[in-house]
Amino acid sequence: MSKFNKGLTIFLVIAIVATIGGIIYLSLTPKPGDRFTEFYILGITGRASDYPKKVTLGNSAEVIIGVVNREGQTASYQVSIAVDGVEDNKVDVGTLANGQKWEQKVSFSPKNTGDGQKIEFYLYKDGSDKPHIKDPLRLFIDVRPP
Numbered sequence: 001m002s003k004f005n006k007g008l009t010i011f012l013v014i015a016i017v018a019t020i021g022g023i024i025y026l027s028l029t030p031k032p033g034d035r036f037t038e039f040y041i042l043g044i045t046g047r048a049s050d051y052p053k054k055v056t057l058g059n060s061a062e063v064i065i066g067v068v069n070r071e072g073q074t075a076s077y078q079v080s081i082a083v084d085g086v087e088d089n090k091v092d093v094g095t096l097a098n099g100q101k102w103e104q105k106v107s108f109s110p111k112n113t114g115d116g117q118k119i120e121f122y123l124y125k126d127g128s129d130k131p132h133i134k135d136p137l138r139l140f141i142d143v144r145p146p
Helices: 003-028
Strands: 036-042 054-056 061-070 075-083 086-096 101-108 114-125 137-144
Touching (some): 036 114, 036 137, 061 075, 061 086, 061 114, 086 101
Antiparallel strands (some): 036 061, 061 101, 075 086, 075 114, 114 137
16 A cells, blocks of 8 residues: 555544544534523323313313423523413422423413403513513413303
């Protein structure tokens, strides 16, 4: 084997090892743009279905709220539930480490009868008075008289 071929082979092996190392590093190192909070609601069965659609006035409805911290640092969260624009319930999620998930059953109680009442779920982070996510999660329910 000539000196040129030996040198080329060594160069190619080093290039391949460096490329594999770079790919592993990039796949394991989070990018700054990947920081976010997951915020979701599930039906009482724990699925993204079976949400309450009809409620009798005087009764409460239940959903599961979920929050996953993917901010790259510890953060505290609170959730506010509003029925037709009026706050009905506040839930203190607490402090979550990066990557930590929180899910809990929560309830809300409409105060008036009517169809298409808007239920909004607002997420707040680190004690802010402005929602962390601009648009709230929404459900619409029909409230029947007892």
